[in-house]
Amino acid sequence: MNDKMTPPTRDAAVGSIHIENVSKSYGDAEVLSSVSLDIPAGSFLTLLGPSGCGKTTLLRLIAGFISPTRGTIRIDGRDMTQVPTQKRPIGMVFQNLALFPHFSVSENIAYGLKLRKTDAAEMQRRVSKFIQLVGLDGLGDRRIAQLSGGQKQRVALARSLVLEPSILLLDEPLSALDLQLRKQLQFALKDIQKQLRTTFVFVTHDQEEATMISDRIVVMSNGHVQQVGTPQDIYSDPQNLFVSKFIGEVNELPGKVLSVGQNLAVETGAGSFELPTSVARRLDPVAGDKVTICLRPEKIAIADPAAPVAPGMVSADARVVDTLVIGPLTRVTLEAQGTRMTSVQMTDALGPLPSGASVRIAFAADAARVFAPLTADLATAFGDQA
Known part of the structure; x- marks a missing residue:
């Protein structure tokens, strides 16, 4: 394979x-379709979805484990099409940590540096730095079997970071951990990323995890x-509507557009x-269209039925x-005319x-969002009928 890099794009950030x-x-099955995305240097970006x-697949394409059927991926402004994984400026942390059980913590972290024939003094300096960075002080001589699950994750993280890649790819590395340990490492990951300013690309299906750690x-x-x-x-x-349903809790009010003018009337x-017409998203509604009004629970106020309705509500x-x-x-x-809703x-x-x-329930008219119904392919993610 020809791994010669194309010249970098001018002003591309490391x-x-x-x-x-x-x-x-793969054959007739398209698993990723016309994805375009810019990931800024030094950001913490999460790929989230069911x-x-x-x-x-997208993470593996960035890593070079597989090649795109169409399209281009550039890292630091360089076309990666013909560049093998080992020559890309990336590190990776997998759910399957693949640590060497017969090595100590320090030996596991130093493994990549040894392959690069790093000077012994420099190797020791960097191993010590990253042991401290990931919170494993005093554990350098421990064997992997003597570590907890969270400590093993930290070793895997340090082993990737010690090579000082400009990009770290993380494929659901915390999914096998218990809830308390997972939360501890979420905060640790975010803190480490801020200190190093390495670009983190993190894969998860956990919405709460994504919102906690990501820029x-x-x-x-x-796809x-x-x-x-x-x-x-x-x-x-x-x-x-897919994003509204997938991220957080939401009240859904399926309805029909009665009229469109200065405001949008929905039954x-x-x-x-x-509602203001501005609350419609990716939608140019006309009378008779089926739509769904979405409201976050904290946006719904509860009041005495006799209380006046404030302007804009x-x-x-x-x-x-x-x-x-x-x-x-x-x-x-709550129940309004047979429709269940939740307020927080x-x-x-x-x-x-x-x-x-x-x-009386009330909400600011501009707090609502109005969407077209889910298409059949998106509805399957929720077990819905489109």
Whole structure:
């Protein structure tokens, strides 16, 4: 194979990745379709989506384990098409750590440096640096069998980072750990990435994990990128119904467009609502269209039915079905004309809400998002009927 690199693009930052119209097919099955993505140097980006969405395939393409059917991947401005994995400026951490059990912690971390014939003094300096960085002080002489699961993960991380790659690819490295340990390592990963400013590309199907650790998230499904943005953007302003359903909890109100003018009038099972046309996402609605209004639970206020509705708010009559106190928050299950909805409120701000109580629910008109229904291929991710 010819591994000569093409010249770098002018001003390309070290650790940057540019993916342009990349597709990957196996026979007639296309598992990745026309993906274009820019990953800035020094960022922590997560590929997020359900099993089979193409996120691991994309990671393997960046690593060079497989080649794209179409499209181009550039790292630091250089075309990687003919560059084998071992010559790319990347490190990798897998779910299967593949540590050497007969080696000590230090020997495992130093393995790649030995292959590069690194000077002994420099090797010791770098191994010591990364043992400290990943929180394994005093454990350098331990054998792998003497370590906990979390400590083994830290060894695998240090073994990749000690080679000082400009990019680290992480394929669900925390998925086999228990919840408490997983959260500890999530914070550790984020802290290490901030210190080193290495570009991290992280694969997970865990929405909470993605929002905790990432600078940006790429939401994927069925081989397509559905949305790219910060965790806050993805949560507060999803661009289609798939993203709205996949990230966090959401109230869905299927309905029909009654009219489109200065406002968008939508009839739902919970009532009819007048919303700004700006809340429609990737949609140019006309009267008669089927749509879904989405509302995050914390956006739904609960008030006395006799209280006036504030300007900019829309409302509906409802009754309380149930309440569940979770520390400082209370989840209230409501029913409006037979449609179930959930509201999350600060416990201290709520008065008594007995089951069956009549209330008014209200939300800011611009807090809603209006989407087209899920297509058949996206609906399968939720077991829905499109």
